[in-house]
Amino acid sequence: xxxxxxxxxxxxxxxxxxxxxxxxxxxxxxxxxxxxxxLIILGAGRMAECQTAAYTLAFxxxxxxxxxxxxxxxxxxxxxxxxxxxxxxxLGALGNVVIDFSTMTxxxxxxxxxxxxxxxxxxxxxxxxxxxAVAFRAGVFNIGAQGQxxxxxxxxxxxxxxxxxxxxxxxVVAGLVLLPLGILFGALGGGAYGxxxxxxxxxxxxxxxxxxxxxxxxxxxxxxxxxxxASRFKDPESLANQTKALPEFSQFPAxxxxxxxxxxxxxxxxxxxxxxxxxxxxxxxxxxxxVRTSGIQPDAAEYGGVDADRTIVSSMALSGALAGxxxxxxxLMQLGNFQTGVPSYGFDGITVSILAGNNPLGVGFAxxxxxxxxxxxxxxxxxxxxxxxxxxxxxxxxILFVAMPEFFRLLGRKFGTLLPEDEQxxxxxxxxxxxxxx
Amino acid sequence: xxxxxxxLLGAVRRTNAALFEGRSTLQQxxxxxxxxxxxxxxxxxxxxxxxxAGRLFTVLTADSTLAATLRLSVPIAFAALGGxxxxxxxxxxxxxxxxxxxxxxxxxxxxxxxxxxxIGLFGGVVASTLLAALFAVVCIEFKADQIIAGLAVWLxxxxxxxxxxxVIYGGKTxxxxxTLRTLPNMNIPVLSDLLVTDIPVVDFALVDIPFFxxxxxxxxxxYLMFVAVALSWYTLNRTAFGRWVxxxxxxxxxxxxxxxxxxxxxxxxxxxxxxxxxxxxxxxALGIGQFTxxxxxxxxxxxxxxxxAYLFGNYNPIGAFLSTMLFAGLDATQxxxxxxxxxxxxxxxxxxVPYITVIVVLALFGRTRTPDAAGxxxxxxxxx
Numbered sequence: 001x002x003x004x005x006x007x008x009x010x011x012x013x014x015x016x017x018x019x020x021x022x023x024x025x026x027x028x029x030x031x032x033x034x035x036x037x038x039l040i041i042l043g044a045g046r047m048a049e050c051q052t053a054a055y056t057l058a059f060x061x062x063x064x065x066x067x068x069x070x071x072x073x074x075x076x077x078x079x080x081x082x083x084x085x086x087x088x089x090x091l092g093a094l095g096n097v098v099i100d101f102s103t104m105t106x107x108x109x110x111x112x113x114x115x116x117x118x119x120x121x122x123x124x125x126x127x128x129x130x131x132x133a134v135a136f137r138a139g140v141f142n143i144g145a146q147g148q149x150x151x152x153x154x155x156x157x158x159x160x161x162x163x164x165x166x167x168x169x170x171x172v173v174a175g176l177v178l179l180p181l182g183i184l185f186g187a188l189g190g191g192a193y194g195x196x197x198x199x200x201x202x203x204x205x206x207x208x209x210x211x212x213x214x215x216x217x218x219x220x221x222x223x224x225x226x227x228x229x230a231s232r233f234k235d236p237e238s239l240a241n242q243t244k245a246l247p248e249f250s251q252f253p254a255x256x257x258x259x260x261x262x263x264x265x266x267x268x269x270x271x272x273x274x275x276x277x278x279x280x281x282x283x284x285x286x287x288x289x290x291v292r293t294s295g296i297q298p299d300a301a302e303y304g305g306v307d308a309d310r311t312i313v314s315s316m317a318l319s320g321a322l323a324g325x326x327x328x329x330x331x332l333m334q335l336g337n338f339q340t341g342v343p344s345y346g347f348d349g350i351t352v353s354i355l356a357g358n359n360p361l362g363v364g365f366a367x368x369x370x371x372x373x374x375x376x377x378x379x380x381x382x383x384x385x386x387x388x389x390x391x392x393x394x395x396x397x398x399i400l401f402v403a404m405p406e407f408f409r410l411l412g413r414k415f416g417t418l419l420p421e422d423e424q425x426x427x428x429x430x431x432x433x434x435x436x437x438x
Numbered sequence: 439x440x441x442x443x444x445x446l447l448g449a450v451r452r453t454n455a456a457l458f459e460g461r462s463t464l465q466q467x468x469x470x471x472x473x474x475x476x477x478x479x480x481x482x483x484x485x486x487x488x489x490x491a492g493r494l495f496t497v498l499t500a501d502s503t504l505a506a507t508l509r510l511s512v513p514i515a516f517a518a519l520g521g522x523x524x525x526x527x528x529x530x531x532x533x534x535x536x537x538x539x540x541x542x543x544x545x546x547x548x549x550x551x552x553x554x555x556x557i558g559l560f561g562g563v564v565a566s567t568l569l570a571a572l573f574a575v576v577c578i579e580f581k582a583d584q585i586i587a588g589l590a591v592w593l594x595x596x597x598x599x600x601x602x603x604x605v606i607y608g609g610k611t612x613x614x615x616x617t618l619r620t621l622p623n624m625n626i627p628v629l630s631d632l633l634v635t636d637i638p639v640v641d642f643a644l645v646d647i648p649f650f651x652x653x654x655x656x657x658x659x660x661y662l663m664f665v666a667v668a669l670s671w672y673t674l675n676r677t678a679f680g681r682w683v684x685x686x687x688x689x690x691x692x693x694x695x696x697x698x699x700x701x702x703x704x705x706x707x708x709x710x711x712x713x714x715x716x717x718x719x720x721x722x723a724l725g726i727g728q729f730t731x732x733x734x735x736x737x738x739x740x741x742x743x744x745x746x747a748y749l750f751g752n753y754n755p756i757g758a759f760l761s762t763m764l765f766a767g768l769d770a771t772q773x774x775x776x777x778x779x780x781x782x783x784x785x786x787x788x789x790x791v792p793y794i795t796v797i798v799v800l801a802l803f804g805r806t807r808t809p810d811a812a813g814x815x816x817x818x819x820x821x822x
Contacts, residue, residue, distance in 0.1 A: 040598075044605040141585060206800040207749070209532065209585065213742045214793040217734075221793075225786035341733075347593065354586060387604035392597025400572075400590035404582035 022357040025408050029355070029401035030369070037394045038082035041386060045078030048385065053077025054084065080386050089391075092379030093118045093372040114375060116261035119268055120334055122371030124149075126271040127326030128349025129356065129363040129370075130278050131319045135194075136358040137282060138315035139295035144197060144212025145323040146346025147219035148190035152324025153331045154223050155189030156182045157243050157338035158233055160331075164250040171249075178250040179332065183270075186328025187321040193219065194320015195313055202309035208316075216346070224340050235337070242339040252333040262334045270329070272364065274322065279360040291315050323349070348374070351395050354402050370395075468802055497774045506770035508660045509725060511762050513538055513737070515663050516718025517744035518751070518758040519670045520711030526674065526753060527707030528687040528700075528811045529577055530584045531570075533591025534715055535741025541566035541719030542737060543599040546729040547606065549615040555724055558615070559659075562720025563713055569595065570712025578704050581815035592741070600731030610731035617727035618657045659721035663759075666714065670755040683707050687809030690816040700816045715741070739793070746796045750803055761799075768792045 045055065058075040091097050095114030098107045128145045135142035142148075160182050167174035197215060200206040227243055230236040235244040252264035282288035293301035294311045302308050326345060331338055352370050356362030373395070377388040401407070483495020497503060517534040524531035541562035548561025573591050576582045600610040607613055674680040685693040686703045694700050722737065723729050730736040743765050750764075751757025772788040 040601075044601070047602075048605050143589070200797070200801050204801040206797070210742060210746055210749075210800055211797050213739070214746075214796050217739050217793045218790045218797075221786045221790045225784050228786065229784075350589065351593075387601050389597050389601035389604060389610075393594055393601055394597075396590050396592075396594030396597055399593060400576060400582075400587060403586035403590060404576050404580035406582070407576075407580040410580075 025405050026355050028408050032401050033394050033397035041080045041082040042078050045080035048079040050079040055081035085386050088379045088383050089376035093376035113261045116257045116263035118371045118375035120263040121374040122367045123268045123271045124326045124345050125367040125370050128323050128345045129352030129367050130360050131322035132349045132353035133358040135319035137295045138291045141209050142319050144215050145349045147216035148193045148320040148323035149327040149346050150219040150342050151193040152186035152190035153327030154338050156186045156328040157331045159185045160246050164247050174249040182332050183328045186324040190324015191317045191321035195317035198313040198316025202312040243337045245337045264333050267329050267333045275360045275364050351399050503770050503774045507767045508656050510766035510769050512659050512663050513718040513722040513740050514744045515762040517715045517741050518747040520714035522748045523707045524711040526687045527683045527704045529708050530813050531711050532588030534744050536592035536595030537566040537715035538719035538737045538741045539595040539599050539735050540569050541716040542723035543729045545720030545723045546612045559720045563716030566716030567712035574705050574708035603731045612729040614728050618724045667755050667759045690811050765792050
């Protein structure tokens with residue numbers, strides 16, 4: 001058995017054993033985070049000031065007191081109602097869901113604006129998520145997806161400002177040429193910005209965790225510089241730091257959804273294609289094999305003839321390019337120009353990837369979950385007093401719990417044999433490429 | 439020469455050795471070029487004060503530059519010291535940024551509640567230590583991947599602090615509270631009289647010393663920082679606890695064999711990183727008297743710069759402090775440059791200078807030797 005075969009066999013074992021476990025752990029992590037998030041809402045509800053309590057916790061509960069007739073022994077009012085918050089967060093993201101229990105009817109128009117927002121967020125998060133996943137699988141921790149997305153978005157917006165007017169009045173042709181071109185600019189910008197920390201890691205041994213974080217700060221500052229002055233790319237008509245709006249024909253067509261919802265099924269389709277494509281690349285090609293072996297066992301990979309340095313640079317370039325495409329879509333679908341203050345798609349991409357066990361196909365589901373959280377947080381913000389930063393806390397908690405599979409294994413052993421008990425598979429979610437797919 | 443001076447010189451020599459040991463000629467060349475540049479700038483500044491180089495020299499040597507450097511150093515230095523303890527013990531604490539954020543908010547909240555700046559500082563330490571304790575349990579007890587768990591600590595704080603601020607103050611930015619600056623300067627024995635009162639005969643006070651005068655007119659946390667650096671160095675290198683911490687990061691098995699509980703040492707080290715970062719974060723917020731929670735919050739990457747500072751300083755508290763001074767000095771210089779409008783460099787670009795420096799420094803001096811067992815969970819042989 002050659003080293004290559006042995007590595008392959010080891011990976012196969014890892015795969016089949018850990019997939020179910022990964023799903024269970026992710027689901028438990030989500031549940032636990034929601035539970036702790038609920039406690040935080042209650043705690044915050046005690047600190048906030050309000051006229052009437054939105055939620056009252058009483059012991060014994062109303063079920064008992066209505067029979068005994070007396071008042072409850074203990075009652076405490078809270079300004080926020082966690083159930084209402086989660087109802088808004090999760091169902092609000094779907095928009096206009098009506099469940100009538102009396103007639104047992106369920107009605108939902110999937111083309112509503114809030115659901116469009118959810119899908120738009122999902123689309124971009126799928127790109128940043130898979131970007132982080134690719135790097136992760138190569139054993140590189142790309143915390144810089146945010147910066148790569150910013151660079152991709154900025155390059156797309158600025159380049160399109162010059163290119164788009166050339167195609168004015170050419171109808172459908174404009175879209176056919178401009179959209180791929182815009183995405184290409186995004187990929188080039190993000191790819192170059194991702195290759196930089198990759199090269200620094202490969203050839204100068206500079207820790208990528210630190211360099212990518214620093215490059216995020218640099219990207220944000222340089223973007224601010226470029227769009228903060230009319231002598232550069234700032235729209236002179238606007239007070240905000242943003243570029244001029246791109247012409248309508250250079251942006252994604254709405255398809256089915258309303259144009260003002262800033263979502264295009266075409267972009268979502270692209271995201272799905274990207275996920276499947278990356279999954280294929282990682283699992284069915286020799287480049288993917290090199291990436292995965294470098295991630296799991298760098299020394300063995302090198303021994304087996306993989307050029308480790310080149311793999312690091314190319315996987316980081318690919319990772320950055322994917323994040324950059326996310327940025328291009330953000331500009332060409334949602335904004336129509338570049339604005340400073342880009343939402344934290346890149347950081348959420350890390351959460352998405354970790355939740356998905358760095359599996360490109362799993363990234364789709366995790367991105368949808370985070371799309372729901374993001375879009376739902378807008379509903380929470382509009383419809384309640386609870387600050388939407390709660391979603392940020394949930395995000396952190398989910399990562400924290402997903403990072404500790406051992407905790408859930410312990411629970412699993414305590415409460416039956418839900419989880420496989422193989423001690424060998426410890427630390428399945430790890431910085432060394434960890435996960436698996438197929 | 440007193441023995442204290444001898445020891446100090448020894449420490450400096452060791453720092454030098456640590457800086458140059460194993461460095462390539464390219465790296466040594468960069469250091470030499472940097473030194474030559476400094477000498478050249480000094481010469482130009484003294485000889486031709488009206489040139490650009492001269493004005494830059496004036497800014498660099500201004501009292502306000504050193505004062506700002508010291509002020510900006512405090513959060514970075516404390517977080518870096520904390521990071522050293524954790525990582526030396528074998529736990530990479532990448533969540534320092536999160537610890538700074540949470541203690542910055544908690545510090546302000548505690549002052550707002552009690553009115554005492556010192557209780558505020560304490561409140562920040564408590565909050566940061568609690569978060570560090572959570573991180574410790576997750577990493578040590580449940581063997582979580584330290585990088586991911588550290589990232590989680592950062593993200594939790596990044597969400598929680600603005601969340602709490604919005605709940606309590608109705609916005610991501612808190613109300614203003616008493617700052618550390620309004621406190622009287624710390625009384626340094628013997629020197630205290632020399633600080634602000636003129637010495638009768640020569641009519642001169644220590645604060646009037648050019649450039650270094652800022653050293654005698656700083657807020658209390660600056661002096662606390664000097665004490666913490668010295669104490670950390672002493673603890674790590676001269677005490678039994680320091681030996682355990684180092685062994686826990688290098689060879690936990692040996693430490694276990696010697697009868698010391700590796701988990702307890704690691705818990706202590708991670709909690710210590712929480713305490714130290716807590717001082718740093720609270721000092722940052724209390725220096726300004728307000729918590730700003732928008733964007734990357736007021737901490738704005740200082741926790742990550744702290745990590746680079748201790749890597750650059752090769753895990754030596756004194757080395758980490760010197761590199762902190764370097765990064766903070768860059769930041770202070772750009773602040774002063776902007777305030778005095780010396781060069782027409784746009785603010786957002788100047789702001790990138792410290793970050794780019796960190797990247798360059800890391801690229802040139804990236805190969806620091808991390809402790810052998812850093813990042814690995816340790817499982818004692820007894821329980822199995």
